[in-house]
Each structure stands twice: as structure tokens, then as C-alpha cells.
Amino acid sequence: MNAIRNRIEIMHGVNLDQLGRRDPAQYGDFTLDQLEVRITSAARELELVPRFFRTNHEGEFVERLHRLEGLADGVVLNPGAWSHYSYAIRDALELAELPAVEVHLSDVDRRESWRRQSVLGELCLARISGKGPAGYREALEHLRKELL
Numbered sequence: 001m002n003a004i005r006n007r008i009e010i011m012h013g014v015n016l017d018q019l020g021r022r023d024p025a026q027y028g029d030f031t032l033d034q035l036e037v038r039i040t041s042a043a044r045e046l047e048l049v050p051r052f053f054r055t056n057h058e059g060e061f062v063e064r065l066h067r068l069e070g071l072a073d074g075v076v077l078n079p080g081a082w083s084h085y086s087y088a089i090r091d092a093l094e095l096a097e098l099p100a101v102e103v104h105l106s107d108v109d110r111r112e113s114w115r116r117q118s119v120l121g122e123l124c125l126a127r128i129s130g131k132g133p134a135g136y137r138e139a140l141e142h143l144r145k146e147l148l
């Protein structure tokens with residue numbers, strides 16, 4: 001058992017690996033690798049230890065959540081479009097029983113109406129959207145307050 005609860009799983013879902021090619025007005029012009037470098041330095045400043053996971057496959061996302069027990073103390077997740085409809089991911093997040101924060105790079109409340117819906121919302125400490133990479137730092141700050 002880890003006495004210090006500082007291990008944060010950062011999970012990127014469908015199409016996030018295409019950052020850099022997606023609409024820069026919504027998502028910026030950085031790649032997912034570059035985003036993860038920024039998240040790593042924000043996490044270090046906050047004395048958190050990030051571990052990254054990315055996939056375009058919903059079942060892999062679900063299975064990663066299943067395996068977090070004992071390996072992570074909190075979760076930051078941006079499941080992409082799955083956030084809006086995947087009850088499978090919602091149920092797996094519930095099973096993980098970890099403090100979680102949902103992040104979206106773009107401002108999902110000011111885009112198409114279907115993006116306003118999140119099936120994960122009630123399981124998360126916060127839902128941060130429209131703040132670009134800074135939203136991940138804010139998510140880590142929420143978890144730090146919760147865990148340390």
C-alpha cells in the first residue's frame with residue numbers, strides 16, 4: 001500500500017491521438033505528445049506522479065479503468081466523444097472507485113448540443129472544459145486537494 005496518494009492516471013480516449021491535425025480553433029496546434037509533456041511538468045510541480053494511457057478502443061479504455069485498483073490514486077480523463085454517450089466507460093469509472101476529474105480541451109458547452117451531455121459528470125469531482133492544456137493543470141490541482 002502506498003502511503004503517499006499521489007499517483008494519477010491520465011487517460012486520453014478516442015481521437016485525442018490526432019491532436020495537431022484536428023481543428024486548431026477548438027483544440028490548439030499541439031500534439032498529444034506535447035500535451036503530455038506539459039501535463040508531466042504541471043504534475044511534478046504539484047508533487048503528483050502522472051502515468052499516461054491513450055487508446056482509440058473503448059474496450060481498452062474500460063479495461064484500463066478495471067486495472068487501476070492499487071495502481072492509481074486518482075484519474076484525469078478526457079475520453080473524447082465517448083464522454084457524451086459511453087455508459088460502459090461510466091460504469092467502469094464507477095467500479096474504479098477513484099477520485100476523477102473530466103477534462104475537455106474545447107469548450108463543449110458552446111459547441112454542438114450533443115457535446116453538452118456528459119455521462120460521467122456525477123462520478124467526477126469536476127468537469128473542466130474550454131481551458132486547453134491549462135484545464136489539465138486545474139484537474140491535477142483538484143486531485144491534489146482531494147488526495148494530499
Ligand code: DQA
Pocket residue numbers: 014015016078079080081082083103104105106107108115
Ligand atoms: C473533446 C471534446 C469532445 O466533444 C470531442 O469529441 C473530442 C475532444 C475535447 O477535449 O475538447 O474528441 O473531449
